[in-house]
Each structure stands twice: as structure tokens, then as C-alpha cells.
Amino acid sequence: MGCFMYSMNAQASPSGQPPPAGSDVYRDLMTYMAWMSDGIPTGERLPGALYPKVPKPEGGYDLERGRVVYQQNCALCHGSDGQGTRNGAGDVRFPPLWGPQSYNWGAGMARINTAASFIKANMPFGKPYSLSDQDAWDVAAYLNSHERPKDPRQTGTVAEAAEAFHAGEDSFYGKTLNGHLLGTGAELSPQ
Ligand code: HEC
Secondary structure: OHHHHHHOOHHHOOOOOOOOOOOHHHHHHHHHHHHHOOOOOOOOOOOOOOOOOOOOOOOOOOHHHHHHHHHHHOHHHHOOOOOOEEOOOOOEEEOOOOOOOOOOOOOHHHOHHHHHHHHHHHOOOOOOOOOOHHHHHHHHHHHOOOOOOOOOOOOOOHHHHHHHHOOOOOOOOOOEEOOEEOOOOOOOOOO
16 A cells, blocks of 8 residues: 555546555455465575665765766666656656656655665666666665655645654755755646
């Protein structure tokens, strides 16, 4: 349910909600996962599972360097405007990384440290571990310095949600960048 809410930004789905508790969707997903793990030993870490944490570089990160890493290594698939690409049928081919169709502010990926580790181990797609730790942090910060859909837990102000849900994390949530308060949300315009 959390994945539907945050990573998949269920707010943008027709119902605006994750499938309700008890929905067949969860039973079917669990069945699929159980089927995929047939014959796999339980309680053992398999090669390729999860990804190592990439520590924050001593000098922190830099958005301008991140922009350059992005344009050189990521824009080809995710678009120079970060909006991803779709196939002829309109299905997502390469996911948007910011803006109204991306993961929202409540997703783990919106944290710079989480995105840096994911990126280092998985991106550019097909070239894992090709970026330096510094590049991974710079590009993760660059992605996550853009507006994206609201944190679904936000009921009051962004400042209140920053305090309640984002305290102490490496993220741009609730920070002002180029005169814009991040966290206010990028929503799809009504059709
Ligand atoms: C060759 C195409 C390609 C390139 C180049 C590429 N990506 Fe990706 N990216 C993908 C695909 C495909 C996925 C979806 C993977 C999946 O769902 O398993 C993805 C997923 C992601 C996600 C997860 C998005 C989400 O909603 O969870 C992030 C973040 C990301 N890429 C960042 C990057 C960054 C940063 C770079 C450059 C360093 C990069 N990608 C380069 C193809 C690419």
C-alpha cells in the first residue's frame, strides 16, 4: 500500500487512492512474489538483492555538477526535462524523475541518500556501478531538487509536514530553491 501511495503516486490514479486494504490486488501481488521465489532459500541474501548504501561525500553535493551528470548520462532515456519517455501506445518506457507524473515527496526515492544508492547500483540502466559516489550524490540531489507531487501525508502546511515526516533527512522537502518552496506539489492539470 505504501508503494502505491508514495513511489507510484496513487493520487494520480483514477481513484486517487491505493487499492483498499483487503483488495485482490495485494493477494495477486503476493501470489506473484511467492511464485517467483519458488525454490529460493529463505533468510539468505541473494546476489543482486537490495543495494549497498553510498555514504555522503565529505564535501556534500552540488546541483550544478548534478545537472551536468544528468544531461550526459540520464537525459537520453529520462528526457532532458526529466519527464521520461513513453512508447507509441502511451505506456511508460522510461519513468519520469520529477514533475506531476513522477514518484511523490513521500517516496523513499525523494531522499537524496536513497536515490544516490539506488542510482549507483542501477543507473544508467545497463551500466551499474559506473558512476562515482560523488556523481551519484550530485545527480540524486539534482533530480530531487525539482518539484514533484505532494506528500500524501501533508494535511497542513509544507513546514508542518517537513517537521512531522521529513525531519533530519537528506532532502529538499520544505526548502526554498530559486524562490520556490519545494513540497507544494506538481499536480497534473485537469483534462
Ligand atoms: C538506457 C536508459 C536509461 C538511462 C540512460 C538511465 N535510466 Fe534511469 N531508468 C531506466 C529504466 C528502464 C528505469 C525503470 C527501471 C525499473 O522499473 O526497473 C529507470 C528508473 C530510474 C529511477 C527510478 C524511478 C522511480 O520512479 O522509481 C531513477 C531514480 C533513475 N532511473 C535515475 C537515473 C539516473 C540518475 C540516470 C543517469 C545517471 C539514469 N536513470 C539513466 C532507464 C534508464
